[in-house]
Amino acid sequence: MNNMAGSLMQYNEIYWPWPIALYLFLAGLSAGCLMVSLIVKFNRFTHNTNSIWDATIKAGALISPLAISLGLLLLIIDLGKPLTFYLLLIKYNFTSVMTLGVLFLLVYTPLAFLYALIIFEREIGLYFRFLIPITNSIRKMANFAKMIEYVLFFLALCVGAYTGFLLSAISKIPLWNTPILPLLFVVSAFSCGIAANILVGILFFKAHLNKENIKYLLVLDLRAIMLEIPILLLLFVGMYYSGGESLISLKAIFSHEFYSKLFWFGVLGTGLILPILIALTALKNHAYKPAFIIINSLAVLVGVVMLRFFIVYAGQVCIS
Amino acid sequence: MKKFVMIHDENLCIGCEACSVACKNENQIPSGVFRVQVHAKMKGVFPNLQTDFTRASCVMCEDSPCVSVCPTGASFKLANGITLIDENLCVSCKYCILACPYNARFLNPITKAIDKCTFCYPNRVSDGLTPACVSVCPTDALIFGDINDNNSEVNKVLASKSVEYPKAHLGTKPKLGFIKNTKGGRYE
Numbered sequence: 001m002n003n004m005a006g007s008l009m010q011y012n013e014i015y016w017p018w019p020i021a022l023y024l025f026l027a028g029l030s031a032g033c034l035m036v037s038l039i040v041k042f043n044r045f046t047h048n049t050n051s052i053w054d055a056t057i058k059a060g061a062l063i064s065p066l067a068i069s070l071g072l073l074l075l076i077i078d079l080g081k082p083l084t085f086y087l088l089l090i091k092y093n094f095t096s097v098m099t100l101g102v103l104f105l106l107v108y109t110p111l112a113f114l115y116a117l118i119i120f121e122r123e124i125g126l127y128f129r130f131l132i133p134i135t136n137s138i139r140k141m142a143n144f145a146k147m148i149e150y151v152l153f154f155l156a157l158c159v160g161a162y163t164g165f166l167l168s169a170i171s172k173i174p175l176w177n178t179p180i181l182p183l184l185f186v187v188s189a190f191s192c193g194i195a196a197n198i199l200v201g202i203l204f205f206k207a208h209l210n211k212e213n214i215k216y217l218l219v220l221d222l223r224a225i226m227l228e229i230p231i232l233l234l235l236f237v238g239m240y241y242s243g244g245e246s247l248i249s250l251k252a253i254f255s256h257e258f259y260s261k262l263f264w265f266g267v268l269g270t271g272l273i274l275p276i277l278i279a280l281t282a283l284k285n286h287a288y289k290p291a292f293i294i295i296n297s298l299a300v301l302v303g304v305v306m307l308r309f310f311i312v313y314a315g316q317v318c319i320s
Numbered sequence: 321m322k323k324f325v326m327i328h329d330e331n332l333c334i335g336c337e338a339c340s341v342a343c344k345n346e347n348q349i350p351s352g353v354f355r356v357q358v359h360a361k362m363k364g365v366f367p368n369l370q371t372d373f374t375r376a377s378c379v380m381c382e383d384s385p386c387v388s389v390c391p392t393g394a395s396f397k398l399a400n401g402i403t404l405i406d407e408n409l410c411v412s413c414k415y416c417i418l419a420c421p422y423n424a425r426f427l428n429p430i431t432k433a434i435d436k437c438t439f440c441y442p443n444r445v446s447d448g449l450t451p452a453c454v455s456v457c458p459t460d461a462l463i464f465g466d467i468n469d470n471n472s473e474v475n476k477v478l479a480s481k482s483v484e485y486p487k488a489h490l491g492t493k494p495k496l497g498f499i500k501n502t503k504g505g506r507y508e
């Protein structure tokens with residue numbers, strides 16, 4: 001096109017840049033950590049823990065509210081009018097996935113903080129005495145708290161999935177506009193939740209570490225990773241057979257200098273293949289080697305960050 | 321009830337960008353961004369070249385993706401078919417820019433809200449005038465009017481010429497139609 005129309009910038013801009021990619025990661029991380037923490041709590045291995053509060057439960061309870069808070073901060077900063085963010089809280093449009101997300105997060109975020117208060121009750125008694133009234137009142141509603149845990153698990157699932165639906169509602173972008181995306185995001189959120197809980201558990205809550213739990217989680221993580229590969233394959237095969245704009249976009253993504261490499265080396269190599277290799281070699285037969293477990297967790301986390309960046313950027317850049 | 325429709329006759333269009341300039345002037349659109357542009361696309365093999373002039377702007381979808389994704393209701397539809405943005409409700413999340421299949425929206429660098437063609441409804445059409453771009457077009461390639469008025473010019477054009485609506489398969493039911501180029505803009 002010979003350009004006599006003036007600047008064409010507005011047609012090529014990346015409207016959702018890195019803060020959104022990072023937010024999608026952090027929301028997934030928060031939801032994943034919380035789900036994993038709850039799963040361990042629901043069926044914990046009580047027989048050989050000195051404390052019922054396992055390190056991975058604590059790690060999840062700690063990461064989850066922090067990650068979602070940081071994520072929401074990024075989201076607000078990225079608005080063109082950050083100071084008007086309160087409008088999102090008072091004006092709803094129920095056909096918008098973003099509104100649904102706001103509603104989930106409105107319940108989820110305070111509950112994630114409450115969950116952390118419950119799990120760290122003892123520490124709060126020691127160091128944050130001003131919060132004691134809150135933990136005491138929760139204690140009085142112990143039965144109720146159990147139910148809240150189930151609600152919280154469900155909400156975490158919603159938060160993980162909505163980040164996928166947020167993108168899949170965009171019909172213009174073939175890489176996003178597929179029902180597979182929410183599934184991919186939930187599975188990878190779960191996987192990075194496991195990795196983060198193990199990592200933080202090993203590094204900060206050594207005293208409450210339960211090797212059985214770690215092994216159990218590593219097995220779960222391996223399954224999640226093994227599931228992610230066919231899901232990704234399905235995503236691309238789907239785009240291939242949709243033809244038209246999807247096919248053009250698919251070709252553009254895999255011939256793109258940077259984003260194709262980001263996928264092969266970052267998403268697939270570091271995030272999926274490396275953990276499988278470690279599981280099959282160093283951690284074979286569920287050996288317990290902290291150094292490799294840490295490397296494994298880091299690889300998974302880096303992979304999931306790359307996945308979010310890949311989806312967000314490659315999707316926007318490579319449209320027909 | 322009025323229903324506003326615009327038609328761009330690509331055979332009459334000469335790619336002069338008068339519409340784009342008039343729009344900028346009338347609606348005070350900052351430099352670097354546009355509610356409307358006319359894009360020139362050359363096709364064919366020399367010496368049989370043909371240049372198509374296509375209008376890039378909001379097509380006023382009846383079922384607007386931009387409205388359904390907007391979390392605050394800042395993007396909304398009027399009963400007369402026009403899609404508008406309430407600047408004060410827009411948080412500038414840019415979700416609608418991504419959702420619009422016609423790439424019609426942009427971030428207004430001055431207001432920080434999202435901006436796009438309004439069919440000049442707030443400033444001209446509601447007062448009975450025609451949109452700025454329509455009023456300046458030197459070849460009358462732009463036709464605007466009420467489809468429910470049997471005597472309107474758009475109705476005459478719709479009855480006599482074949483009008484295409486862009487990306488019809490998406491089911492957005494645009495209110496901006498195009499008469500495809502069959503001859504115009506040929507370099508010989």
Ligand code: SF4
Pocket residue numbers: 377378379380381384385386387403419420421422423424425436492
């Ligand atoms: S063309 Fe884009 S901005 Fe205009 S109504 Fe349709 S979706 Fe909305």
Ligand code: SF4
Pocket residue numbers: 389390391392393394395405409410411412413414415416417434
């Ligand atoms: S940028 Fe503004 S108009 Fe667009 S979806 Fe967000 S709030 Fe609505």
Ligand code: SF4
Pocket residue numbers: 342343344346347355356377436437438439440451452453454
């Ligand atoms: S109708 Fe008005 S706002 Fe739309 S392109 Fe024409 S002059 Fe600009």
